[in-house]
Amino acid sequence: MIKFVLILHLCSTLSGKCLDSQYVGELPNHYTCVKAGYVEAYKSFETLDKEEINQQKLAIRFECKEIKQEKVW
Numbered sequence: 001m002i003k004f005v006l007i008l009h010l011c012s013t014l015s016g017k018c019l020d021s022q023y024v025g026e027l028p029n030h031y032t033c034v035k036a037g038y039v040e041a042y043k044s045f046e047t048l049d050k051e052e053i054n055q056q057k058l059a060i061r062f063e064c065k066e067i068k069q070e071k072v073w
Contacts, residue, residue: 004033004064008044013057026067033064 006024011017024040027033041060048058 037062
């Protein structure tokens with residue numbers, strides 16, 4: 001069975017580095033993970049300070065990492 005893990009990254013476009021990562025959860029397929037990624041990234045972005053966003057040129061990116069789970073009988 002294949003599942004996907006959603007991870008959000010807070011990144012600065014000035015430095016090109018990501019400052020923080022957040023594990024969001026496991027999702028059943030790629031479509032659901034990507035859809036949740038956009039929603040969760042938006043919600044996280046809304047909690048950030050606007051001055052800090054502008055000063056550090058912050059953005060939130062996300063990734064959906066595939067994880068393979070073996071069946072346990």
